[in-house]
Amino acid sequence: MIEGGVTNGTIALRNLRAQIETLEAEAAVGGRSVDERVRLIGLVALRGTIVGAIADYEWAQELADRLVGDAITSAAAFLARAHVRALFHRFTDALEDLEVAEWLVAAPDLVDHERAAAFQGLGRYEEALGIREAAARCAPSFNSLGALAMLHAESGDAERALHLHAESLRRYRGVSPFPLAILDFQLGVMCMRKGNFHRAQHHLTAALRYVPAYGPAQGHLAEVEAELGHAETAVALLYPLASTSDDPDYAGQLARILPYIGSTEDSRHWRRQAADRYDELIARHPEAFADHAAEFWLDIGGDPDKALRLATLNLEVRRTPRARELLHQAVLATNSREQDFYVCPAAGPRSGAGH
Amino acid sequence: MSDHFSGPRALADPAADLTDLYAFRAPGNPERLVVVMDIFGKAGSGAVFSDAVIYRFRFRRARIAATGPGAAFEVDPDEVRFDITFEVPSGDNTALQRGHCRTPAGATVSFSSNDECGGTGRGVRVFAGQRSEPFFLDVHTILESAEKRQLAFKKIGSDTLYGTNVLSIVLELEWAELLGDGPIFAIVCETLRKGPQPVRIERLGRPEIKNVSMSFKTFDQVNRDLEIRDLYNSEDAFALLPDYVSAYRARLNANLSFWDSLDGKTDWPLDEGGNHPLTRLLLADFLVIDISKPFQETSYFDIERAMLAGRPHSSPGGRWLNEDVMDSIFTLYINGGNGPRISDGIDAPIAWSAKVFPYLAPPNPPKVAAR
Numbered sequence: 001m002i003e004g005g006v007t008n009g010t011i012a013l014r015n016l017r018a019q020i021e022t023l024e025a026e027a028a029v030g031g032r033s034v035d036e037r038v039r040l041i042g043l044v045a046l047r048g049t050i051v052g053a054i055a056d057y058e059w060a061q062e063l064a065d066r067l068v069g070d071a072i073t074s075a076a077a078f079l080a081r082a083h084v085r086a087l088f089h090r091f092t093d094a095l096e097d098l099e100v101a102e103w104l105v106a107a108p109d110l111v112d113h114e115r116a117a118a119f120q121g122l123g124r125y126e127e128a129l130g131i132r133e134a135a136a137r138c139a140p141s142f143n144s145l146g147a148l149a150m151l152h153a154e155s156g157d158a159e160r161a162l163h164l165h166a167e168s169l170r171r172y173r174g175v176s177p178f179p180l181a182i183l184d185f186q187l188g189v190m191c192m193r194k195g196n197f198h199r200a201q202h203h204l205t206a207a208l209r210y211v212p213a214y215g216p217a218q219g220h221l222a223e224v225e226a227e228l229g230h231a232e233t234a235v236a237l238l239y240p241l242a243s244t245s246d247d248p249d250y251a252g253q254l255a256r257i258l259p260y261i262g263s264t265e266d267s268r269h270w271r272r273q274a275a276d277r278y279d280e281l282i283a284r285h286p287e288a289f290a291d292h293a294a295e296f297w298l299d300i301g302g303d304p305d306k307a308l309r310l311a312t313l314n315l316e317v318r319r320t321p322r323a324r325e326l327l328h329q330a331v332l333a334t335n336s337r338e339q340d341f342y343v344c345p346a347a348g349p350r351s352g353a354g355h
Numbered sequence: 356m357s358d359h360f361s362g363p364r365a366l367a368d369p370a371a372d373l374t375d376l377y378a379f380r381a382p383g384n385p386e387r388l389v390v391v392m393d394i395f396g397k398a399g400s401g402a403v404f405s406d407a408v409i410y411r412f413r414f415r416r417a418r419i420a421a422t423g424p425g426a427a428f429e430v431d432p433d434e435v436r437f438d439i440t441f442e443v444p445s446g447d448n449t450a451l452q453r454g455h456c457r458t459p460a461g462a463t464v465s466f467s468s469n470d471e472c473g474g475t476g477r478g479v480r481v482f483a484g485q486r487s488e489p490f491f492l493d494v495h496t497i498l499e500s501a502e503k504r505q506l507a508f509k510k511i512g513s514d515t516l517y518g519t520n521v522l523s524i525v526l527e528l529e530w531a532e533l534l535g536d537g538p539i540f541a542i543v544c545e546t547l548r549k550g551p552q553p554v555r556i557e558r559l560g561r562p563e564i565k566n567v568s569m570s571f572k573t574f575d576q577v578n579r580d581l582e583i584r585d586l587y588n589s590e591d592a593f594a595l596l597p598d599y600v601s602a603y604r605a606r607l608n609a610n611l612s613f614w615d616s617l618d619g620k621t622d623w624p625l626d627e628g629g630n631h632p633l634t635r636l637l638l639a640d641f642l643v644i645d646i647s648k649p650f651q652e653t654s655y656f657d658i659e660r661a662m663l664a665g666r667p668h669s670s671p672g673g674r675w676l677n678e679d680v681m682d683s684i685f686t687l688y689i690n691g692g693n694g695p696r697i698s699d700g701i702d703a704p705i706a707w708s709a710k711v712f713p714y715l716a717p718p719n720p721p722k723v724a725a726r
Contacts, residue, residue, distance in 0.1 A: 015402050
């Protein structure tokens with residue numbers, strides 16, 4: 001935690017909702033400026049990230065599409081839509097929006113920021129690194145160093161990520177807990193994927209201390225607790241999420257972990273819930289949910305063929321080490337031939353998550 | 356909400372985002388000075404103060420050091436501070452917060468948010484809570500004026516803030532007891548991150564310095580690409596760092612000249628150094644009030660105008676809640692008072708403030724969204 005503290009996470013979330021409430025009401029009666037509509041999109045997307053609400057992401061997408069339609073010459077509108085498209089893993093579409101934004105003379109640093117995020121999502125780490133490092137050199141700040149830390153976290157350079165994380169914290173001057181929680185969350189996920197569950201537990205717990213209602217942090221902490229042999233703790237963390245969230249990931253995790261404590265019937269219930277919801281979401285946003293759905297079908301979902309189809313789609317969308325690993329596992333599970341699915345022989349490091 | 360979103364960093368912290376500062380002698384009670392700090396523009400119904408922020412008022416004695424074209428204030432190095440802090444609300448569904456105001460004598464006045472009676476201590480009364488936004492303006496026509504480089508105000512404008520609410524902190528104090536002899540005081544408010552060494556997040560003195568006067572980059576030939584406001588916000592209003600003053604000055608010179616040009620004549624000729632006559636006074640970015648003068652409804656910048664004209668001032672200055680300060684600012688910037696008063700087409704807020712504590716009108720009901 002940083003010295004001096006930040007706004008209590010419950011207050012911060014409450015104030016985020018209070019911001020959205022007013023902007024939403026104003027947007028509904030029309031006449032809002034492009035800037036305010038862009039702000040609303042950003043705030044709704046932020047809430048979606050924090051509480052893990054797919055409905056918020058979908059709403060942000062709807063707002064962004066409408067904004068681009070209404071303000072076709074606005075660079076800010078295309079930037080906002082690029083951001084939302086990246087949330088749905090539509091990285092190529094996001095890059096196209098960024099090209100338009102650039103042509104409409106958007107601020108270069110804003111375009112670069114979003115472009116690096118899209119490159120990162122696509123697994124084009126070298127290109128993302130070039131942008132992120134230049135930004136951090138030019139203006140070393142919490143934002144630039146934190147973004148660089150997240151890139152290293154995702155590309156698997158844990159040592160560098162942790163160093164940059166510490167460096168970015170020193171430069172944080174705000175009181176919002178969200179950026180800090182998100183950074184700890186990313187590091188927690190990185191550590192979890194590397195199999196360093198105690199370190200993952202530390203970062204995910206820190207994220208939850210900043211924002212107790214941080215759904216994805218709670219969900220991943222449950223995964224970590226399960227890996228550490230604390231199945232009951234994991235189940236206790238997952239139940240409230242699975243019961244209220246529109247993200248099937250929690251129901252899927254719950255279904256996977258419940259058998260460890262002997263609740264097989266309950267597990268079947270949550271498996272069905274997750275399966276139905278994944279099918280719904282894959283129909284609407286195939287790129288966004290291909291990876292998580294593939295993981296689900298490969299494991300408790302029990303449909304490796306479906307997993308293989310989704311893992312293949314996922315690798316088409318993003319050529320990351322994790323996507324390659326997921327496809328590799330799907331190939332093994334279906335006794336398929338790896339070369340039929342364009343898996344690069346020099347696949348990235350294996351995931352240590354092992355769930 | 357004249358300072359709303361006055362820099363990119365403020366966007367992340369709505370409960371630390373200062374929007375306006377007001378200072379006036381309590382109507383009907385000359386012994387009392389009232390200062391109001393507004394935060395979190397367009398606050399939704401659940402908005403509350405941050406528990407990690409110090410909301411601070413700073414007072415310094417000031418004197419008129421020079422009049423005429425080089426008009427300037429001299430401000431004492433010593434100051435009096437009031438720090439207001441808040442606890443985490445007691446339950447998820449309540450906006451009720453306990454707040455504490457620390458006085459310069461080290462006493463603490465505690466209060467509950469939204470309690471219109473406020474908390475009282477020796478010579479001090481404090482209110483904090485959600486209120487109707489007292490500020491009014493038409494942002495759209497301001498932006499259009501800058502874009503088209505011609506006045507775009509309409510006879511009847513559209514109040515950007517109509518029906519919205521803010522979080523307000525109202526401090527009413529016995530000025531003679533707590534601030535000492537005046538009669539002129541320089542006042543700023545600030546938000547700071549709590550900690551062993553509090554970090555300034557925002558500061559605010561005069562209305563519309565960071566937005567109408569500083570935000571437009573296109574007219575600034577020196578730092579066209581520089582988002583200057585976060586830097587400006589982080590500075591001490593009473594002691595600007597010499598490193599950046601020239602950047603602030605360049606921005607103000609450029610933007611004030613733009614506003615002056617809008618009526619087709621020059622009311623504010625630049626000096627031989629290219630400086631606009633108002634730049635120096637506006638960079639002294641604090642509200643100035645003369646507590647020896649009786650309450651007046653419209654007197655923002657009156658002291659400074661008298662100083663520029665080389666005559667004694669007769670009104671208290673400061674800023675009253677109901678003043679149409681945008682019209683005052685546009686008239687000052689565009690014709691220097693050498694012509695008719697310029698109206699932006701918005702002449703009133705949704706609800707007038709009252710002349711009794713806590714002054715600001717109760718909050719407006721939430722607008723209903725129809726998604």
